[in-house]
Amino acid sequence: MGKRSSQRKNAAMMDSDDDNSSMSSTSTMRSDHVSVSVNEDMQVDRDSLLDQAVDALYEKRGSTREKALSAIIDAFNSNLQHQFVEKKFATLLHQCLNCIKKGSSKEICLASHVIGLLALTVGCGDNAQEILEESVPVISQAFKSGSEVSKTSALLECLAIITFVGGSDPEQTEKSMQIMWQVVHPKQSSNVIAVKLSAAVITTMVSAWSFLLTTVEGWNLNPKDWQESITYLSSLLDKDDRSIRIAAGEALALIFEIGSLEKFTAGTKTSSDSSTEVGNKPREYVHIQGLKAKIINQARNLSAEAGGKSSAKKDLSSQRNTFRDILEYFEDGYSPEISIKIGGESLQTSTWSQMIQLNFLKRFLGGGFIKHMQENELLQDVLGFNPKKKNLLDSEHRLSGSEKRMFKSPNSVQNKARTQLLNKQRMFSEGKNIGRFAANLGDDA
Numbered sequence: 001m002g003k004r005s006s007q008r009k010n011a012a013m014m015d016s017d018d019d020n021s022s023m024s025s026t027s028t029m030r031s032d033h034v035s036v037s038v039n040e041d042m043q044v045d046r047d048s049l050l051d052q053a054v055d056a057l058y059e060k061r062g063s064t065r066e067k068a069l070s071a072i073i074d075a076f077n078s079n080l081q082h083q084f085v086e087k088k089f090a091t092l093l094h095q096c097l098n099c100i101k102k103g104s105s106k107e108i109c110l111a112s113h114v115i116g117l118l119a120l121t122v123g124c125g126d127n128a129q130e131i132l133e134e135s136v137p138v139i140s141q142a143f144k145s146g147s148e149v150s151k152t153s154a155l156l157e158c159l160a161i162i163t164f165v166g167g168s169d170p171e172q173t174e175k176s177m178q179i180m181w182q183v184v185h186p187k188q189s190s191n192v193i194a195v196k197l198s199a200a201v202i203t204t205m206v207s208a209w210s211f212l213l214t215t216v217e218g219w220n221l222n223p224k225d226w227q228e229s230i231t232y233l234s235s236l237l238d239k240d241d242r243s244i245r246i247a248a249g250e251a252l253a254l255i256f257e258i259g260s261l262e263k264f265t266a267g268t269k270t271s272s273d274s275s276t277e278v279g280n281k282p283r284e285y286v287h288i289q290g291l292k293a294k295i296i297n298q299a300r301n302l303s304a305e306a307g308g309k310s311s312a313k314k315d316l317s318s319q320r321n322t323f324r325d326i327l328e329y330f331e332d333g334y335s336p337e338i339s340i341k342i343g344g345e346s347l348q349t350s351t352w353s354q355m356i357q358l359n360f361l362k363r364f365l366g367g368g369f370i371k372h373m374q375e376n377e378l379l380q381d382v383l384g385f386n387p388k389k390k391n392l393l394d395s396e397h398r399l400s401g402s403e404k405r406m407f408k409s410p411n412s413v414q415n416k417a418r419t420q421l422l423n424k425q426r427m428f429s430e431g432k433n434i435g436r437f438a439a440n441l442g443d444d445a
Helices: 002-056 062-078 082-102 103-121 126-146 150-165 170-184 201-211 223-236 242-258 283-303 313-332 352-375 377-383 390-397 401-408 412-432
Strands: 338-342 347-348
Touching: 002 062, 002 082, 002 313, 062 103, 062 313, 062 352, 082 103, 082 126, 082 412, 103 352, 126 150, 126 170, 126 242, 126 390, 150 170, 150 201, 150 223, 150 352, 170 201, 201 242, 201 352, 223 242, 223 283, 242 283, 242 313, 242 352, 283 313, 338 352
Parallel strands: none
Antiparallel strands: 338 347
16 A cells, blocks of 8 residues: 555656646746747847937937947947848948048047948958948048048058958959058058158058958969068067057068968079079078068067066067067967957967957957857858857847848858858969059168
């Protein structure tokens, strides 16, 4: 009887467990339904606020447009606005371009940043190419209309981002790099007024140029142009400003990383003209070796520079560490390795190219960097970051119907963009003469 009673008790407990399981399952389903409903309502609210911000860009009052641009930046930093961009891409782009044409320096800074965020959101593809083609003429003209530091720096960063994402061939990237150089070294025939540039503008130009240079690996580079670039960047190592020194040092390390010395001596080793040789070695080879020796000596000095009374300890420490890495790379061939945590996952870099890309994107995205790295597939592909699968599943769970069609189908915009990114990388690796982008540096250095 005790045994039978025990069996009934166990059966009751099993029934109770089934009931609890059913209730728990039902509760979970309800909770999921509520969660999805809340997320959809929040998305509608966000879209509504973004719609209002875009509408405000038509207002005549500049301060109103500035507030609207700031709101758009906050929205794009906090969430990837794929659904909104799908509807309002062209409107947002052209209103931002109008802000650059007619707005104050502050408005130009904000609009430039929005355009960069827009490019990173749409990813590689037709929209990114449209951003680049429509924006370059406007940005080029804006450079000629004044030299205010924050405005010029924002335009340089915008140009770098939209070219990085939307440049589908080497000529487009080269054009943007030329525009950047002309900000610092305007041609005599151009309308750019030659003025003394601030350290911030020079630093931003070198960083933006280096960021684009990371995409040109494998091109058949013109040795003369490389030498002129190295000469100019080497001269920047003697500047007083540490931010300029660091940017120039990283650019020099990148140049040597993506272009071996054989590229500098291409076409000269077999020359029968004795005037091109020094001690049985090609003159260009000797020149490059001399420049490299000079840069190594500069890096050694900067890696051990003593701090003065007015020296900022943080800046001095950053300079020392950077040039110790540069010195180690030039002497032993070891690139610095960086590892940062993003949502429990490690993002690692092991080349100068990767480090420069990571640092530039971190600076541009600011507070939105983590969000973009967790959800932006373009940046994940670029930096080789693979977030946890559960995060991707959670992200997929929150997608609306239109977003699923946009990103999950074989013919989706995102899948097409990924294919175009891979094609772009293959195109770069096939090689194309960069030429001309530093044609004026030799005379100006």
